[in-house]
Amino acid sequence: MKTIAYTQLKAEGACKDQLQLFKKLFPDGANLRSEAHAIRLAKAMAHKFDFTWAASHLLTDSAYAAYKEVKKSARAIYREIKATAWVDYGEATTSALATYFEAKATARAAYEEAKATALTSCLEVEAIARAAYKEVEIPAWVVYLEAAAPDWAAHKGIKKPAKAAYKEAKAIAFAKAYWSMS
Numbered sequence: 172m173k174t175i176a177y178t179q180l181k182a183e184g185a186c187k188d189q190l191q192l193f194k195k196l197f198p199d200g201a202n203l204r205s206e207a208h209a210i211r212l213a214k215a216m217a218h219k220f221d222f223t224w225a226a227s228h229l230l231t232d233s234a235y236a237a238y239k240e241v242k243k244s245a246r247a248i249y250r251e252i253k254a255t256a257w258v259d260y261g262e263a264t265t266s267a268l269a270t271y272f273e274a275k276a277t278a279r280a281a282y283e284e285a286k287a288t289a290l291t292s293c294l295e296v297e298a299i300a301r302a303a304y305k306e307v308e309i310p311a312w313v314v315y316l317e318a319a320a321p322d323w324a325a326h327k328g329i330k331k332p333a334k335a336a337y338k339e340a341k342a343i344a345f346a347k348a349y350w351s352m353s
Contacts (some may be wrong), residue, residue: 217341259329263317263319267318271314274308278307281300
């Protein structure tokens with residue numbers, strides 16, 4: 172069995188918030204019964220504790236090097252998924268954004284034409300034209316936002332589990348590296 176103790180974390184300079192959380196969750200220390208148990212516990216705590224800090228302060232040099240390699244691979248996968256999600260989002264919203272800009276340009280042209288032809292009561296005509304422009308521009312923007320909303324939600328839906336998997340991979344790498352130390 173291996174144990175990560177509150178005093179160990181404090182001696183290494185863990186921040187106050189993390190120390191308090193650790194003491195609350197593990198008043199007698201985190202007792203790791205096996206590598207499998209360490210991995211299960213690390214996965215459960217992946218979103219609560221800073222495993223990057225833990226790795227840099229609690230692992231031996233060789234265990235830390237192994238941890239960094241796994242973390243590097245996990246980060247690359249996360250970044251690739253995130254980049255793909257951004258591309259997908261951009262492709263999905265391009266049409267809606269083009270429609271918005273087209274409607275805005277049409278409204279702007281109508282506004283400019285109405286403004287240019289006004290010979291008298293220039294301020295009244297301009298106010299009418301601006302109101303007409305706003306009547307088109309605001310709904311066009313709303314249409315764009317409505318069209319983009321599902322794609323934004325999908326983008327976030329892809330990014331969130333990828334980030335969770337990245338955090339779990341860091342936590343697992345820490346648990347394995349910690350467990351492997353003599």
